[in-house]
Amino acid sequence: MRVRTVTFKRPRDEKFAPQKTWGEIARETIATVHKGLPEDTPLIIRRNAIDAAYPFSVRKHYPYKIWCRERRNYLERFGHIPENAKPQKSEGEPQK
Numbered sequence: 858m859r860v861r862t863v864t865f866k867r868p869r870d871e872k873f874a875p876q877k878t879w880g881e882i883a884r885e886t887i888a889t890v891h892k893g894l895p896e897d898t899p900l901i902i903r904r905n906a907i908d909a910a911y912p913f914s915v916r917k918h919y920p921y922k923i924w925c926r927e928r929r930n931y932l933e934r935f936g937h938i939p940e941n942a943k944p945q946k947s948e949g950e951p952q953k
Contacts, residue, residue, distance in 0.1 A: 879913075879920045883927040886912045891931070900935050907931065 877885075890910045894903060907928055913920040929939055 879923040880927060882912055883924045886910050887927060887931050900932070900937055903935060904932060904937070 887907055887910070890906050894906060898906075911924065913924065915921075916924075929937070933939075
């Protein structure tokens with residue numbers, strides 16, 4: 858007989874609000890900045906505004922990794938090409 862681990866977890870106290878994930882916090886911060894920018898904002902200004910709104914204490918460890926992922930996903934919609942992006946193959950190139 859298998860016992861589900863869910864049965865051993867303590868129930869969350871109802872008076873405390875559920876905590877947000879690092880990704881949710883990052884997406885909310887980026888969305889707030891996005892609302893304050895005009896549609897025709899150049900990519901460099903958009904990127905600087907996003908970077909200035911970094912919501913976590915230091916730029917390292919897991920929260921920073923999640924921030925970079927969400928930042929990259931947001932900026933790619935406006936034409937940003939990441940520095941570590943792999944070059945796209947054309948159809949005529951032979952495979953190695």
